Amino acid sequence: MIRLFGRPLLGMVALSVAQLGAQAAARAAAPAQAAGPAYHFITPSQAAQTVVLTGHDLTVEQVVAVARFGAKVALSPEARQRSADAYGLLLEAAAEGVPVYWFNRGSGAGRQTVIFAGDALAPENKSMLEKRQLGIFRRGARAGMGPEISDEEIVRAMLVVRANTMTFEAASPPLTQRLLDLLNERITPVVQSRGTIGEGDLGPLTNVAGVMVGAGEAYYKGERLPAAEALKRADLKPLQPFAADDSALESSNSYATGQAALLVYDAQHVLSWADLIYAIDLNGMNSSITPLSAPVQANRPFKWLNWHAARMLDMLKGSYLFEDDPNRIIQDPESLRASSIRQGSAWQAWAQLRSDLLIQINSSDHNPAVRVGAAPSDSWELDTPQMRQFYVKGGPLSHGQHGFILSDANWDPYPLANEIEAFTIALANMDAAVAQRLNRFTSTFFTGMPQKEYDPGEPGRFGTSQGSGLDASSMMQEIQGLAVPVPPEGNALIQTVEDLQSQTRLKVGRARLAVDDTLELLAEDLLSGCYWLDMRKEQSGGRSFGPVTTAVWQAFRGKLRFAEGPEDDSRPIHELAATFIRSNPVANFYAGGAPTPP
Secondary structure (H helix, E strand, C coil): CEEECCEEECCCHHHHHHHCCCCHHHHCCCCCCCCCCCCECCCCCCCCCEEEECCCCCCHHHHHHHHCCCCEEEECHHHHHHHHHHHHHHHHHHHCCCCCCCCCECCHHHCCCECCCCCCCCHHHHHHHHHHHHHHHHHHHHCCEEEECCEHHHHHHHHHHHHHHHHHCCCCHHHHHHHHHHHHCCEEECCEEECCCCCCCHHHHHHHHHHHCCCCEEEECCEEEEHHHHHHHCCCCCCCCCCCHHHHHHCCCHHHHHHHHHHHHHHHHHHHHHHHHHHHHHHHHCCCCHHHCHHHHHCCCCHHHHHHHHHHHHHHCCEHHHCCCCCCCCCCCHHHHCHHHHHHHHHHHHHHHHHHHHHHCCCCCCCCEEEECCCHHHCHHHHCHHHHCCEECCCHHHCCCCEEEECCCCCCCCCHHHHHHHHHHHHHHHHHHHHHHHHHCCCHHHHCCCCCCCCCCCCCCCCCCCCHHHHHHHHHHHHHHHCCCCCCECCCECCCCECCECCHHHHHHHHHHHHHHHHHHHHHHHHHHHHHHHHHHHHCCCCCECHHHHHHHHHHHHHCCCCCCCCCCCCCHHHHHHHHHHHCCHHHCCCCCCCCCC
């Protein structure tokens, strides 16, 4: 059994990718109508807020506000107009005889197949397209492979990312609105967790398509219903899709990208706690903090490493570590000395992942690319016979606007997929230092004092670091497996047309599990570190650990007292420590704020 932010998670990594959850606070109260214990509902604590989607400036925090806490969404007037203009250009393209992939031409192996000719709004074509699109959307309810996604926030994250990026696509206005309706009315489609190769998340998004037209099933404010009934309760009629709506909705990586947003958000919390606990460990070890000093950092000017060293010094300000102590050894074990390097490197990988993610959630990953206003005069290659065949001159259906509609490979989710794995590897290397430094506290050579052994049955002593080494090693075994990259692969699918796969679903699932395991590892480190603060205080009562470390230590001891047994709480002490980390933002103790690129 694996736990993510306090919630049990069953199954192997490949089967649990879509079941990754969120913070304990977001699932404190599941609705009474829940279909079963396996589904995890959001707590819509931010339902009174509205995130305005522009297509350009969606943040990670806004994705989480909608996905995890139920914030509403709205399109800016500019975004809505951009989408309408792209739709008009699509219709005009067909009327002008411009071949458009996945519209008047087929898709995949059928890309040369003519679906229809002439004006899409001509009665015969319109009737055919409505019937065709409705059939495609209905079949979407039965697409994909199980198990079902068991976290509402994952489906909502997928929907909000697609709602933002779809403003660049040629979606019909009713389709655009229906995507907003699902989020705002809290109609959460039942979605299968597998059925995507990690680029162009067709399977999960076709499940969404089914719900839009009343096929399949959905959760309506926490109650599982047939999709038609969920729409009815929200006073919505089944959608009548048109034109290339299946393409506009489904050709996207928003399933993996939405989870990547949850990953980045949760990883910031975990990395921030890693820094706080590192400060506790340095105090607990009576460490030499010379590796963090400005002259040392100036000798190797890696910006993120220098930033992290300064951050740690700021957390340690006021500590007895800056006072002279004849018993302090000149040099700590490498795991304590180099933890700042490993943690700074993890922050660097996190920042790069966040940067790429922000581009991914604020741009088009759709095929084909629709560019209203683009002209042959814009660049030399557009003014060639090959490219001009995809130029839409403009007419009544596009309100006179011209542009290009070009097939592309923007559905390939690199570099985001690479950065997800890079972050997982950097996190695992940080964790190796955490696990090793935790074990170094058993060495009297480094601590200068023996760790006291207490009989587990002895009253008055509880919360020591006994057993932490075993637990830390257990967690590292899991983390090591998650850090192994997914082998790159290409399978020639759909008559050999689709011959590359990105495995982003697997990569983001592993990364989220690695973040969860890191939190569990840090819980062991917190138990051990606070034990050693107790020991240092017993050794010399006048010692100060600095205001930041002291605040964390005292708050934790308020939950798990060293001198008294936890008769009022039957949970394992590990879970008490993990819950403390999950439920306390670092800002409660340290005002240094979130990191910004140095």
